[in-house]
Amino acid sequence: MSLSKWSSVERPNSAAAFARAQCSIPGGVNSPARAFGGVAGSPLFISRGQGQYLFDIDGRRYLDFIGSWGPMILGHAHPAVVKATTEQIHNGTSFGAPTELESDLAEMVIDAVPSIEMVRFVSSGTEAAMSAIRLARGHTGRNVIVKFAGCYHGHVDALLVSAGSSALTLGVPNSPGVPAGSTQDTVVLRYNDCQQLADLFAARGSEIAGVMLEPVVGNMGLVVPTPEFRKELRRLTHDYGALLIYDEVMTGFRLSYGGAQALLGDKPDMTALGKIIGGGYPVGAYGGRADVMKSVMPAGPVFQAGTLSGNPVAMAAGIATLTELKSNPPYARLDAMSAKIESEFTAAATALGIPHQFNRVGSMWTLFFTGTPVVDLDTAKTVDTERFARFFWAMMDRGIYLPCSQYEAAFTCAAMTDANIDETIAAAKASLESVAD
Ligand code: KE4
Numbered sequence: 001m002s003l004s005k006w007s008s009v010e011r012p013n014s015a016a017a018f019a020r021a022q023c024s025i026p027g028g029v030n031s032p033a034r035a036f037g038g039v040a041g042s043p044l045f046i047s048r049g050q051g052q053y054l055f056d057i058d059g060r061r062y063l064d065f066i067g068s069w070g071p072m073i074l075g076h077a078h079p080a081v082v083k084a085t086t087e088q089i090h091n092g093t094s095f096g097a098p099t100e101l102e103s104d105l106a107e108m109v110i111d112a113v114p115s116i117e118m119v120r121f122v123s124s125g126t127e128a129a130m131s132a133i134r135l136a137r138g139h140t141g142r143n144v145i146v147k148f149a150g151c152y153h154g155h156v157d158a159l160l161v162s163a164g165s166s167a168l169t170l171g172v173p174n175s176p177g178v179p180a181g182s183t184q185d186t187v188v189l190r191y192n193d194c195q196q197l198a199d200l201f202a203a204r205g206s207e208i209a210g211v212m213l214e215p216v217v218g219n220m221g222l223v224v225p226t227p228e229f230r231k232e233l234r235r236l237t238h239d240y241g242a243l244l245i246y247d248e249v250m251t252g253f254r255l256s257y258g259g260a261q262a263l264l265g266d267k268p269d270m271t272a273l274g275k276i277i278g279g280g281y282p283v284g285a286y287g288g289r290a291d292v293m294k295s296v297m298p299a300g301p302v303f304q305a306g307t308l309s310g311n312p313v314a315m316a317a318g319i320a321t322l323t324e325l326k327s328n329p330p331y332a333r334l335d336a337m338s339a340k341i342e343s344e345f346t347a348a349a350t351a352l353g354i355p356h357q358f359n360r361v362g363s364m365w366t367l368f369f370t371g372t373p374v375v376d377l378d379t380a381k382t383v384d385t386e387r388f389a390r391f392f393w394a395m396m397d398r399g400i401y402l403p404c405s406q407y408e409a410a411f412t413c414a415a416m417t418d419a420n421i422d423e424t425i426a427a428a429k430a431s432l433e434s435v436a437d
Contacts (some may be wrong), residue, residue, distance in 0.1 A: 004041025051078025075415025126154025
């Protein structure tokens with residue numbers, strides 16, 4: 001039993017597990033991104049991860065380029081993370097009372113990201129983004145939030161929104177269950193569109209509480225902001241008293257130890273974090289200017305709370321992960337390995353006459369099957385999703401586990417070796433040949 005019409009490998013145990021899961025869990029998964037809907041198939045069920053590898057329940061091994069959608073930059077079951085979490089587990093897992101571990105991780109985050117003067121931990125990236133929006137509104141006394149089509153910030157009601165009929169109108173919900181009231185104060189603009197941004201601020205700048213974006217986008221596939229766009233974002237938010245919020249849930253500690261903002265030389269007012277700072281455990285965080293963060297209860301009036309916020313085991317995992325990243329920074333090697341992937345994939349697709357774009361920043365990258373440069377959601381949507389699905393399964397069948405959507409970024413892992421990269425390139429050349437028609 002294969003998992004897709006595009007796969008030639010039998011994976012009967014995953015097929016059976018998926019059938020079973022669908023009886024008790026909606027869609028058989030606990031997050032839709034895992035369902036393989038974007039690649040015309042059903043998901044592999046994983047038995048374990050070790051370093052750069054995932055193992056499925058049919059006994060097959062894969063090089064893991066998704067890394068739990070970003071957190072596993074060090075690879076799975078890293079010894080330092082296993083040691084730190086195991087030790088903490090023996091000392092108790094949750095107290096509902098403060099521990100010094102929370103201050104330890106908070107100080108590491110503040111030390112790593114200059115724009116973050118204070119930080120609050122939560123349990124997911126969604127919670128981080130949701131809390132940052134509430135804080136922006138509470139701190140400024142304004143209601144309007146600006147986001148950009150193609151950027152994802154978790155399943156926050158206010159951000160499950162599509163652009164209104166015209167750029168300056170308010171957003172409309174893009175999911176059942178989200179009332180119009182939740183999105184009426186959300187405006188959706190086009191990423192990298194400086195004119196739209198300037199027009200909105202000219203028309204409504206005094207109403208805008210915050211502007212939230214992925215400073216390097218992973219959620220429409222990898223999309224890079226133009227320097228002009230970033231400069232205008234900072235200028236206009238500053239001039240109109242709105243807060244600039246970088247959602248670095250995916251890019252934080254991924255693109256550099258200080259995240260995308262350190263790499264780009266930017267200084268937002270707030271930052272949302274997640275994924276890597278939890279080292280594979282449920283952690284999110286929002287932080288930024290001290291004057292803004294001091295509006296958060298109990299220091300200030302803006303409410304936010306969470307039973308497992310700052311969970312000791314999750315803090316221990318995050319501390320171990322950031323300690324490793326700081327003492328043995330993998331970023332130059334991750335960039336070099338990913339650059340080799342970029343050059344070899346591009347050369348192979350070009351030689352085969354396959355329309356493609358390859359967007360990359362550091363260890364985050366996407367091979368888009370389109371002849372159009374991908375700079376926003378509209379251009380991202382010009383891709384050939386069927387050709388991507390065929391490529392995805394051709395790579396999977398050769399032991400390379402890529403993100404199961406053309407609209408996601410791949411993540412090179414620090415546990416990967418040069419031999420792994422060569423193996424990946426060989427698999428890509430063969431896979432691209434198989435989809436060249
Ligand atoms: P979580 O609530 O899933 O921890 O974080 C939401 C979130 C916020 N901001 C950014 C930039 C994100 O990428 C995410 C979550 N990323 C997706 C992958 N594109 C998680 C995968 C999933 O939803 O299962």
